[in-house]
Amino acid sequence: MELSEAINKRTSVRFYEEREVDEETLRELIKAAIRAPTASGLENWLFVAYKSKDIREKLYELIKQGHIEYFTERGLPEEKMKKLLKRFEEGMYKAPIYLGVFINKNVKALKDEKYSELEFCFALESAAMAIENLMLKAVELGLGTCYIGVACFEQIEKELKKMAGLGEEYFLVGLITIGYPKGEISPRERKKSVEEVLKII
Template structure:
């Protein structure tokens, strides 16, 4: 598969087969992830593979709870919130055989002056984001689907997901990635904005 095809077929998958993802494929995803650029060469990332039945059940509940909080904060009508409840809890949206939590460690950097602390934190997040994209493209090649979930980084859910993984408070959750074999058809959508509206040559 050429890179162009993988990029095109990388779409957010929200429904998965009730089928285990092979260990070698999970390992291949992480191996691809850590080939991403890493700020200051720190490799400041950590990947937690949530695959036990208990962990997956709770993460699926967290997916629902965090999405509800997000949509309520956006001011969505209660009717739409109820539809989301039906999609996630009853129809199994985001119910995956594997979830990958991508963490970075706070306070890790090479610059001594504290005025750079926030910037190095942002660099670490950017490094993790690059790793996530690598992981997702590798998943396409392996016939797997993924979806980036950011709402799990809301404070109370982040804390719980850290505790589930046995991580201390200095670890920050950048995102959770459901991984599995898609049940839905891969249908890439065109972007709403054209190149001339999102690009400037100077």
């Protein structure tokens, strides 16, 4: 598969087949992820695969509650909230793997504290690039992925770290669902054109 094809096919997949993703495939995804640029060569990322049935069930409930909170805060009308809950009943975001992407805030290149915030941003950027690498590799392997933003809510992040036995030095950059897409998927067109988002000076 050409890179351009993987880029154009990548989309957020919310429904998955009840089919396991084997460990070798997971390793292929992580190999792709860690080829991403990493600020100062620190590689201060950690990938936690939440794979066991019990943990995935707990995670699924957390994700559901996070979405309810998010859309309640956004003022989603009651009718649309019912539709959202129905989609959860149908198994939206139920995946064979939830992948937590963390950074270790204590791993730094510079000792002076005045650079701490900047180095934190560098680490976030490195992890974000690793996530995109992983997502594109997933397309090549016939897998689907979705970034679950609500997982970064404080109470959910806390539970994710607790499940993985991680200390406060770890920060969750994102939770990604990974699995084989259920049904047809069609990438959405972008609302803005290249001309609208590109400024050449």
